Amino acid sequence: EPEVTQTPSHQVTQMGQEVILRCVPISNHLYFYWYRQILGQKVEFLVSFYNNEISEKSEIFDDQFSVERPDGSNFTLKIRSTKLEDSAMYFCASRKDLANYGYTFGSGTRLTVV
């Protein structure tokens, strides 16, 4: 069964450093998303991406965050200057079309900012 692949599975970074979280969505999917889940809290929407541009973003997704689909297969989330409160599990998800609202989630990247 096709999977959404995320790397790395765990990343530790120092406060103020830049991080890039990587995702490879399912190949024929067109809509891509990033969500995060702070430990013990609910899954929160960050951003949606379609046709090489951001479709919608949440208040969490401020100027420190950016997304990119650099080569037609990878989908990346960059945090420019990490803060302690960015520590969370980050999930990438993809979806084939708008008729099917069931995402396929990746297994997540646990980001720890120290």
Added chain:
Amino acid sequence: EDKVVQSPLSLVVHEGDTVTLNCSYEVTNFRSLLWYKQEKKAPTFLFMLTSSGIEKKSGRLSSILDKKELFSILNITATQTGDSAIYLCAVASGTYKYIFGTGTRLKVLA
């Protein structure tokens, strides 16, 4: 503000018991309601509900949506230890994003 509320927050049952998990929502531009199971990491898809009153069923799991009263239930019959997980309810709003509830943590004891 859009919100999705799940209850109970946690539940401990014994194998063989039947459980009912609840999800209520207030979301503008409702598209569908989804249930996911989260064990260790990624949520895995269980059901998508779009129409009121139509039960979706998969093995021992079933779910139904009431769009008038703005809630859904997820039933699990004859629970097994492998059902232990966090069950997430999410509402698809507009065309792009999900709004998640906090989840119900289910523990099934042998």
